[in-house]
Amino acid sequence: MTKRGGRVxxxxxxxxxxxVSAAAQTGQPAASVKAPVISDTGRLKGPRQPIxxxxxxxxxxxxxxxxxxxxxxxxxxxxxxxAVQTCFxxxxxxxxxxxxxxxxxxxxxxxxVNKQPPRWVRVHALPGFVRFPHMRHIKVxxxxxxxxxxxxxxxxxxxxxxxxxxxxxxVNCHLQRNVSRDCTLCHx
Amino acid sequence: MxxxxxxxxxxxxxxxxxxxxxxxxxxxPTEQLVPYLVPPENQVPGIATYYATTCRECAAGCGQHAKVxxxxxxxxxxxxxxxxxQGRLCARGQAALQGLYxxxxxxxxxxxxxxxxxxxLSWDDALARLQAKVREARGKGIAFVxxxxxxxxxxxxxxxxxxxxxxxxxxxxxxxxxxxxxxxIAFGTxxxxxxxxxxxxxxxxxxxxxxxxxxSPVGYQNAFTRAHAFxxxxxxxxxxxxxxxxxxxLTGMSADEWIAAAPGTxxxxxxxxxxxxxxRRLAPLPVDVARVRAALDANAPxxxxxxxxxxxxxxxxxxxxxxxxxxxxxxxxxxAAQYPNGAEIVAxxxxxxxxxxxxxxxxxxxxxxxxTAGGSFQELTDLAADASAGKVALLLxxxxxxxxxxxxxxxxxLARAGYKVAFSSYLDETAAASDLVLPDLHPLEQWNDSxxxxxxxxxxxxVMQPVFPNTLHAGDVLLRLxxxxxxxxxxxxxxxx
Numbered sequence: 192m193t194k195r196g197g198r199v200x201x202x203x204x205x206x207x208x209x210x211v212s213a214a215a216q217t218g219q220p221a222a223s224v225k226a227p228v229i230s231d232t233g234r235l236k237g238p239r240q241p242i243x244x245x246x247x248x249x250x251x252x253x254x255x256x257x258x259x260x261x262x263x264x265x266x267x268x269x270x271x272x273x274a275v276q277t278c279f280x281x282x283x284x285x286x287x288x289x290x291x292x293x294x295x296x297x298x299x300x301x302x303x304v305n306k307q308p309p310r311w312v313r314v315h316a317l318p319g320f321v322r323f324p325h326m327r328h329i330k331v332x333x334x335x336x337x338x339x340x341x342x343x344x345x346x347x348x349x350x351x352x353x354x355x356x357x358x359x360x361x362v363n364c365h366l367q368r369n370v371s372r373d374c375t376l377c378h379x
Numbered sequence: 380m381x382x383x384x385x386x387x388x389x390x391x392x393x394x395x396x397x398x399x400x401x402x403x404x405x406x407x408p409t410e411q412l413v414p415y416l417v418p419p420e421n422q423v424p425g426i427a428t429y430y431a432t433t434c435r436e437c438a439a440g441c442g443q444h445a446k447v448x449x450x451x452x453x454x455x456x457x458x459x460x461x462x463x464x465q466g467r468l469c470a471r472g473q474a475a476l477q478g479l480y481x482x483x484x485x486x487x488x489x490x491x492x493x494x495x496x497x498x499x500l501s502w503d504d505a506l507a508r509l510q511a512k513v514r515e516a517r518g519k520g521i522a523f524v525x526x527x528x529x530x531x532x533x534x535x536x537x538x539x540x541x542x543x544x545x546x547x548x549x550x551x552x553x554x555x556x557x558x559x560x561x562x563x564i565a566f567g568t569x570x571x572x573x574x575x576x577x578x579x580x581x582x583x584x585x586x587x588x589x590x591x592x593x594x595s596p597v598g599y600q601n602a603f604t605r606a607h608a609f610x611x612x613x614x615x616x617x618x619x620x621x622x623x624x625x626x627x628x629l630t631g632m633s634a635d636e637w638i639a640a641a642p643g644t645x646x647x648x649x650x651x652x653x654x655x656x657x658x659r660r661l662a663p664l665p666v667d668v669a670r671v672r673a674a675l676d677a678n679a680p681x682x683x684x685x686x687x688x689x690x691x692x693x694x695x696x697x698x699x700x701x702x703x704x705x706x707x708x709x710x711x712x713x714x715a716a717q718y719p720n721g722a723e724i725v726a727x728x729x730x731x732x733x734x735x736x737x738x739x740x741x742x743x744x745x746x747x748x749x750x751t752a753g754g755s756f757q758e759l760t761d762l763a764a765d766a767s768a769g770k771v772a773l774l775l776x777x778x779x780x781x782x783x784x785x786x787x788x789x790x791x792x793l794a795r796a797g798y799k800v801a802f803s804s805y806l807d808e809t810a811a812a813s814d815l816v817l818p819d820l821h822p823l824e825q826w827n828d829s830x831x832x833x834x835x836x837x838x839x840x841x842v843m844q845p846v847f848p849n850t851l852h853a854g855d856v857l858l859r860l861x862x863x864x865x866x867x868x869x870x871x872x873x874x875x876x
Contacts, residue, residue, distance in 0.1 A: 316410050
């Protein structure tokens with residue numbers, strides 16, 4: 192990355208953080224949140240995905256609840272990722288307003304027609320020896336608490352990892368809330 | 380960037396990466412998340428679904444619970460509501476998953492090409508070939524060899540072989556032929572009874588390795604444990620278990636007493652025990668005991684002690700204990716049923732049960748074991764003879780591997796059949812010697828039913844989609860061959876309605 196590129200990237204990040212803090216101050220994702228037009232995806236944080244699925248458009252601008260797609264998060268250890276059927280359910284009708292949106296939505300439709308689901312790159316992964324039950328955390332912290340660990344995905348054009356997800360980070364929160372720190376709570 | 384700087388950066392990053400990975404704490408490799416196209420019904424990622432089905436690893440027919448995560452079966456356990464195994468499952472049943480996920484399974488129909496190599500076919504092509512061969516072979520001998528099939532699939536094979544004028548031969552490697560022959564000698568029936576281990580007070584096993592594999596190992600082990608364990612509150616607990624046999628294997632190790640009778644003399648020992656019971660009237664004797672008296676007296680303990688290698692006093696003591704328990708159970712099998720006189724040994728053990736008044740108590744005819752309906756070696760011998768004589772134009776094999784488990788003479792004879800078809804999931808010895816392989820579904824992927832013992836019906840349902848999508852239920856193949864509409868599942872449902 193050149194020096195000039197670094198500055199531009201920093202600028203975007205600052206702009207984003209301002210937008211995030213504005214949303215946080217109002218207490219709810221304001222209806223006026225407008226997802227930015229992204230012309231250079233190469234500068235976005237997080238791994239490149241097979242389809243440029245924008246959480247900031249779906250969860251931020253359109254205010255689709257997280258649980259619409261990650262529907263098993265309240266009952267299972269796994270939040271679940273939406274089946275292509277779920278995507279196609281809306282995008283059968285919604286074709287996108289700009290050429291770049293249309294191009295990405297076309298990929299979703301092709302995935303459905305060709306029966307070839309996209310192979311998403313996993314962003315949040317824990318090692319195999321750690322158990323993280325999503326449903327218990329959501330039960331205690333509520334369905335709006337996704338941001339605690341995942342950051343404000345509603346403002347992320349491309350999802351990236353915000354928290355370290357390392358043990359110290361987990362234990363820190365368990366300490367603050369005075370809940371169990373037993374080894375076998377997560378390692379069993 | 381100059382060379383020095385390049386090397387510096389390389390050294391730092393390379394060293395760092397090596398150190399991190401060497402500790403095993405490096406970042407996890409990039410994972411991919413592949414969503415479902417259409418989510419399966421009633422499946423929640425992260426939460427297991429359980430399906431009840433029936434184990435098909437042996438003829439015992441234990442009930443199974445299959446734990447399924449994300450559409451993949453990951454663990455098998457016994458079904459607590461099954462009257463056969465009451466929640467238990469043996470090592471073989473547990474290992475059924477290894478057969479299911481075996482990477483060496485046959486994934487597509489295959490036919491032997493002109494130069495002997497395997498060529499993959501489409502199902503339409505394979506069925507057309509088989510159809511032509513069936514038409515050709517009509518009247519020239521069609522034989523269908525299956526494992527023990529006591530339910531709908533067996534009936535379908537029967538119906539199909541009748542339709543094409545062939546014959547259906549059932550072959551089980553552990554068919555307990557001697558057990559049936561011995562029961563025929565002693566009782567005039569070749570039924571295999573159900574043994575009530577749980578209520579037995581004194582168990583003598585003449586070689587029967589029920590702790591390993593004998594008829595219904597899980598059910599009998601479970602019942603034996605209940606009879607043999609101390610249970611508080613039970614009026615009489617801890618049945619004694621005596622093992623008679625030349626080798627101290629797992630079953631013998633579990634016994635309270637090991638009687639190492641000379642190999643092949645187990646029957647003499649049983650008759651000697653019966654003689655003591657009859658001569659000393661240790662039990663209320665059956666009215667027709669006179670019919671066996673001569674045979675018993677010829678085997679009195681003093682006469683046979685030397686040949687059996689067990690002192691007469693010991694034999695007498697065993698007989699006394701057996702009769703006095705008022706709940707004796709003598710079983711024969713394992714090595715004792717493998718000798719040339721295996722059937723006689725089984726008959727002798729039956730006589731011991733009979734004179735002690737245990738037939739109808741611990742030996743129950745009625746809830747007979749499924750293997751009662753198993754085929755005989757005679758049928759196989761006839762089939763092999765016909766095949767050698769060129770009278771078998773089409774041989775179909777399902778759920779059996781005769782080329783592996785029969786003596787070479789049989790497999791060589793069977794190899795002379797005109798056209799050989801194997802419905803095998805694996806390229807085993809029989810399939811490897813065939814002309815056409817039509818890969819069947821694994822029992823965990825298919826519908827079927829069976830009757831493990833008279834009065835118990837066991838249903839089998841697919842617990843997951845086939846691992847290899849281009850495999851087909853042999854029942855579906857037969858229905859399509861016979862020109863019948865519907866799938867095997869429809870056929871099964873039709874039989875139950």
